[in-house]
Amino acid sequence: MNPLDPRIHEALDGEREASALPEELARAVRPLERAVALLAAHVPGPSLEGRVLAAIRAPAPRRGGRFVQWLVTPHSITFHVRPVWSVAFAAVVAVLTLFPTGHHGPDIGEREGIAQFVGRFPGARSVSVVGSFNDWRDGSIALEDIDHDGVWRATVVLPTGAYEYMFVVDGERFVPDHLADRLVADDFGRENSVVIVRPARR
Amino acid sequence: MGVRGAPSDAEVVARVLGGDREAFGLVVRRYEAGLLRFATRMLGSRDAAADAVAESLVRAYRHLASCREPARLRTWLYRIVANRCKSHLARRPVGDVSLDEAAPVADPTDNSAALERTEQLALVERALATLSPEKREAFVLKHVEGLSYEEMAAVTGERIPTLKMRVHRARESLLKLLEDHQ
Amino acid sequence: MRWWLGLALLAQPVVAQSVRPRLEGRIPNDAVPGVDSIVAVASGEGLPTEPLIQKALEGGAKHVTAPRITAAVQASLEQLRGARALLERAGDTLPVKTAEVTTVAWALRRGLPQPVVERVVAALKPPRAAALHAVADLAAHRFNVDSSADLIIAAIHDGLQRERLLDVSAAAAHELQRGHTHAEALARVRAELPNVPGPPRPTANAVGRARRVATPPPP
Numbered sequence: 001m002n003p004l005d006p007r008i009h010e011a012l013d014g015e016r017e018a019s020a021l022p023e024e025l026a027r028a029v030r031p032l033e034r035a036v037a038l039l040a041a042h043v044p045g046p047s048l049e050g051r052v053l054a055a056i057r058a059p060a061p062r063r064g065g066r067f068v069q070w071l072v073t074p075h076s077i078t079f080h081v082r083p084v085w086s087v088a089f090a091a092v093v094a095v096l097t098l099f100p101t102g103h104h105g106p107d108i109g110e111r112e113g114i115a116q117f118v119g120r121f122p123g124a125r126s127v128s129v130v131g132s133f134n135d136w137r138d139g140s141i142a143l144e145d146i147d148h149d150g151v152w153r154a155t156v157v158l159p160t161g162a163y164e165y166m167f168v169v170d171g172e173r174f175v176p177d178h179l180a181d182r183l184v185a186d187d188f189g190r191e192n193s194v195v196i197v198r199p200a201r202r
Numbered sequence: 203m204g205v206r207g208a209p210s211d212a213e214v215v216a217r218v219l220g221g222d223r224e225a226f227g228l229v230v231r232r233y234e235a236g237l238l239r240f241a242t243r244m245l246g247s248r249d250a251a252a253d254a255v256a257e258s259l260v261r262a263y264r265h266l267a268s269c270r271e272p273a274r275l276r277t278w279l280y281r282i283v284a285n286r287c288k289s290h291l292a293r294r295p296v297g298d299v300s301l302d303e304a305a306p307v308a309d310p311t312d313n314s315a316a317l318e319r320t321e322q323l324a325l326v327e328r329a330l331a332t333l334s335p336e337k338r339e340a341f342v343l344k345h346v347e348g349l350s351y352e353e354m355a356a357v358t359g360e361r362i363p364t365l366k367m368r369v370h371r372a373r374e375s376l377l378k379l380l381e382d383h384q
Numbered sequence: 385m386r387w388w389l390g391l392a393l394l395a396q397p398v399v400a401q402s403v404r405p406r407l408e409g410r411i412p413n414d415a416v417p418g419v420d421s422i423v424a425v426a427s428g429e430g431l432p433t434e435p436l437i438q439k440a441l442e443g444g445a446k447h448v449t450a451p452r453i454t455a456a457v458q459a460s461l462e463q464l465r466g467a468r469a470l471l472e473r474a475g476d477t478l479p480v481k482t483a484e485v486t487t488v489a490w491a492l493r494r495g496l497p498q499p500v501v502e503r504v505v506a507a508l509k510p511p512r513a514a515a516l517h518a519v520a521d522l523a524a525h526r527f528n529v530d531s532s533a534d535l536i537i538a539a540i541h542d543g544l545q546r547e548r549l550l551d552v553s554a555a556a557a558h559e560l561q562r563g564h565t566h567a568e569a570l571a572r573v574r575a576e577l578p579n580v581p582g583p584p585r586p587t588a589n590a591v592g593r594a595r596r597v598a599t600p601p602p603p
Contacts, residue, residue, distance in 0.1 A: 004377065009370050013351075031380045032373060034592075035326040036345045043239045043248055047562055048256045049230040055260045056223055114594045132438045134597060135410075136445035141597050155594045162490065162517065164442070174446055181524060181557075182517075184493050187439065187456040188448050194494075196517060198547045198583065200591075208579050231576065 004028070113160050113197040117143060117167075119177065122150035124169050131165025131192070133158050138168050160199050164192035215272035218263070226263050233276060234259070236347055237283050243342045244287040246331050254290055258283040280347070280357045284339060291335050329379040333372055340368035341376070403437055411444035411453055418454040422461055431464045432482040435489065463489045470498060474505040487513040494520040500533045507537045514549045515540065521553040527566050535570050542578040555580040 008029050010016035018026075108114070117129045127143040134140045143152035164184060167175040174190070176183070182194035209217070209228070217225040234255065241251035262269075262282050269278050330338055343349045343357060344365075351362045358365065403423050407416050419440045423433045439460045443453035467488035471480040484505075491501045496519060508515050515536050522532035532553075539552045552573060558581075559569035573580065 004370070004374050009373070012345075012373065013366065013369075028377070032377055034322075035329070035376060035380060038323045038326050039243055039330070039342070039346045040239070041323070042235060043242045043251070045238070045248060045252065047231070048234050048238070048252060048259065049227050051256050052230050052259045052263070053224065053227055055256070056226060056263045108591075108594075114591065130445055132442075135406075136438070136441045137410075138445060157594050157596050162513065164438075181521060182494070183524075184490075186442065186446075187459055188443060188446055188452060190446075192442075196550065198550070208576065228576075232579070235581070 108157055108200045110199060111160050112157050113200045114155060115158050115195055115197050116153065116155045117141070117165075118151065118153045119143065119167050119175070120151050121145075121167075121169055121175075124150075124152065126170055127152040128168045128171075129154060129165055130168055131163050131195075133163045133165070138171065143167075157200075158197045160197050162194060162196045164194055166190075166192055210273070211275040212272040215266060215269060215275060218266055223263070226259075226266075229262075229275065229279075230259055233279055236276075237279060240280065240342055240347050241283055241287055243327075243330060243346055244284075244335070244338060245290060246327060250290065251287075254286045255283055258286045261286075274356065277349075277353050277356045280343070280349070280353075281359075284343075284357055287339075288335060326380070329376050332379060333375055337368045337372040337375070340365050341372035344369045403433070406437060407440055407444075411440050412450040415440065415443075415450035415453040418450075419457050422454070422457050426461055426464065429465070430479060430482070431461070431468065432486045435464065435486055436460050460489075463492060467492060470502055471505060474502045476505065476510075481510055484510050484512065487511070487516055491516040491520055494524070496520050496523060497529060500529050504533055504536065508540055511546070514546050518549040518553040521550065522556055525553075525557050525560060525566075527556065527570060531567075531570050535574055538574055539577050539580075544578050544580070548580070548582075551580045551582060552577070554583070 005025055005028075007016060007021060008025055011018040011021050011025075012029070012032075021029075115133075119127060121127050124145075127145075128139055129141045129143065130136045130138050141154050141156055143154040145152045164186070165177070167177065169175050176191050177193035180193035180195070182196070183191045184194055186192045211229075211232075214225055214228050218229075237255045237258070238248075238251055241254045242248050245251050245254065258279070262279055269275060271278070330341070333341065339358065340354065343354045344351070349357065351365055354360075354365050355362050360368075402420055404416055404420050407419055411419065419436070423436050426433045426436055436457050439457050440453055443456055448456075464485055467485045468480055470488055470492075471484055472478065476484065488501060488505065490513070491504075492498065494517075496516065500519065501516065504515055504519055505512060518536050518539075519529070519532045522535065523529045535556065536549055536552060539549055544552060555576075556569045556573045559572050560566065564572060
């Protein structure tokens with residue numbers, strides 16, 4: 001194990017201005033920052049509140065009693081996803097914030113955010129997303145299916161705001177994102193999905 | 203804080219000690235996300251972490267009167283969970299951190315992120331699992347939970363120089379491991 | 385840090401300037417004169433024009449016929465007029481901001497009843513986009529619309545503003561997923577105000593792979 005330059009530790013410990021680190025040192029620490037960002041993500045699952053309150057309402061258990069046995073029994077949660085269309089279901093996410101430092105993507109301005117578009121389109125030859133963020137111009141935001149598993153994705157930087165959009169499959173078929181929380185009539189007999197892009201920096 | 207609808211920790215503790223045990227639900231809701239993440243990173247298993255945190259919160263409720271500084275309830279809770287995790291790890295062979303957990307359940311508002319993070323998170327968790335529990339604890343408290351060294355000292359009972367040394371060694375080990383996987 | 389800036393930009397009027405160059409080749413030729421004249425009317429009335437242009441471009445992209453495009457753009461103009469009338473009724477300082485007109489039109493299109501929109505508008509100074517989207521988000525989760533507006537107004541009174549209001553609606557939806565009834569979910573979130581969790585952080589990977597796209601030229 002090679003000791004790190006002490007300036008890195010000082011910066012990470014808040015004893016030195018991180019932005020003043022030389023570029024090579026800042027670069028060296030980026031894998032760590034990415035790892036921390038992953039580890040800092042919310043751990044999904046049901047709230048423990050009901051479980052804890054049920055326990056404290058019950059009489060104090062005898063040591064090793066049945067309550068402990070119940071408490072340590074794992075509980076599972078299942079999410080049901082409703083199918084949409086015969087060949088496609090899709091989801092979109094307006095991603096909302098950004099790590100304060102260390103991102104290795106594009107520089108993102110104060111009035112910009114990140115939108116992720118994800119859809120499952122098995123067998124599609126091409127998928128793109130069109131909407132009020134790109135003048136409904138097909139092809140400017142192409143989704144990719146890098147590992148050929150039928151899940152197409154694009155992650156883009158957009159100005160903050162609310163936008164309507166649809167997916168375009170194989171250059172001709174408009175597919176709404178029915179799993180999006182926000183839908184609005186498009187006045188052409190269909191529904192657009194709505195994405196709200198929040199500032200990446202806060 | 204005194205803001206309407208948001209009693210301070212000290213106020214909540216006073217309510218619970220005054221007989222309003224349901225008010226403990228506020229404590230759970232306020233801190234469970236951080237505690238669960240901390241325990242998950244320590245134990246490498248979401249289920250084991252949920253058990254550890256639930257047990258810790260029940261224990262905290264039963265011993266709430268011994269919380270000398272209710273205003274520092276958060277640190278006190280982390281201390282209980284940290285001890286619980288260490289006990290849990292001590293009952294298993296060294297290094298036996300479960301990493302065979304199922305992929306994270308997709309947050310319905312962020313399923314794309316869950317889709318793409320699973321693999322990378324697994325890699326980072328494996329690297330974290332190779333650290334000793336003490337270094338792992340120090341690293342997670344510092345960088346994942348964002349505690350100050352003073353708070354970490356209150357959680358772990360260790361001196362600040364010791365904690366700094368652990369964090370520094372943890373950073374170096376993790377960077378080396380992550381570079382090896384680049 | 386104004387996340388509604390996008391709306392504000394979209395709402396800038398194209399004063400005395402033909403939008404034909406943006407439309408030609410993107411919508412059927414037959415639709416261009418009609419749309420251009422509707423946009424000119426909106427501009428003359430001080431209404432936002434970008435939503436109208438977007439509606440026309442959307443119709444063109446979706447290969448909709450010229451009459452349907454023109455009708456949809458005309459309908460959008462009526463929605464904007466209705467939105468401005470609502471803002472005036474609610475007592476907004478005149479002239480009302482075009483961004484607010486766009487925001488209210490959005491809220492109505494998302495299905496919020498006019499009285500509810502009026503109530504939120506009266507309770508909050510501009511910008512109101514986040515508040516109205518938060519109420520609409522709650523309504524989309526089948527929360528009682530009036531109670532939804534109550535919750536968001538309470539959140540505003542408790543100091544939450546702008547995009548943080550979206551976290552309030554997200555928190556209520558989360559309570560539903562935890563198995564609570566709609567009424568319970570609203571009550572639980574309200575009891576916790578102003579403490580609602582922030583939005584999830586994107587993965588480092590997501591940030592790293594984000595790319596810029598060619599955005600439309602400013603109107």
